[in-house]
Amino acid sequence: MKTLVVYSSLTGNTKMVAQAIAEELDADIKSVAENPSADGYDLVAAGFWVDKGSADDQSLKYLPTLKNAKVALFATLGADPKSEHAAKCLEKAAGLLDGSNQIVGRFICQGKIDPNLIERMNKMFAGKTGNPHAPSKERDERHKKASTHPDAQDLADAKAAFARIKEALAARG
Numbered sequence: 001m002k003t004l005v006v007y008s009s010l011t012g013n014t015k016m017v018a019q020a021i022a023e024e025l026d027a028d029i030k031s032v033a034e035n036p037s038a039d040g041y042d043l044v045a046a047g048f049w050v051d052k053g054s055a056d057d058q059s060l061k062y063l064p065t066l067k068n069a070k071v072a073l074f075a076t077l078g079a080d081p082k083s084e085h086a087a088k089c090l091e092k093a094a095g096l097l098d099g100s101n102q103i104v105g106r107f108i109c110q111g112k113i114d115p116n117l118i119e120r121m122n123k124m125f126a127g128k129t130g131n132p133h134a135p136s137k138e139r140d141e142r143h144k145k146a147s148t149h150p151d152a153q154d155l156a157d158a159k160a161a162f163a164r165i166k167e168a169l170a171a172r173g
């Protein structure tokens with residue numbers, strides 16, 4: 001099964017997941033910045049990082065260009081990957097795909113947040129009590145939890161998820 005892994009990554013988290021998936025599926029791997037064509041691929045694994053509740057800007061542009069492909073989406077985000085926020089981000093990305101594609105899988109895991117962004121948020125949201133981005137013990141805990149991801153378990157989970165996707169597609173013939 002000829003597979004393309006295409007990813008966008010600002011700080012490297014999504015790239016790590018992309019590399020794990022590419023290794024598992026023996027796939028070609030390209031950055032979204034190369035604007036790779038999906039022609040001739042049986043499966044496209046398209047990965048983005050979550051930016052303000054949606055796919056990052058480069059993926060916002062790239063995902064709508066895919067046509068007539070079997071697409072499995074993957075992503076990393078700072079929040080809990082089991083949260084409603086995470087599900088909504090995947091849903092939004094799925095909504096960017098042209099109707100001629102088939103979505104054959106989804107995977108999302110946590111990714112550490114760039115310390116520079118935390119610093120910027122500290123300044124931007126200082127004193128804005130009640131805002132989830134305002135400095136607080138809870139927010140620091142969330143960031144601390146994210147700081148070790150993607151970890152070995154996330155990469156193993158990504159590989160397992162994509163192995164299952166490949167098997168399901170192969171079984172369909």
Ligand SMILES: Cc1cc2nc3c(=O)[nH]c(=O)nc-3n(C[C@H](O)[C@H](O)[C@H](O)COP(=O)(O)O)c2cc1C
Pocket residue numbers: 008009010011012013014015049050051052053054076077078079080085110111112113114117
């Ligand atoms: C500008 C910016 C906006 C972000 N917005 C969100 C967000 O809305 N929700 C979230 O859960 N994480 C958010 N994050 C965290 C990233 O999604 C997370 O760190 C991701 O793993 C980064 O992936 P990358 O290392 O591949 O760039 C944001 C990060 C940045 C830099």
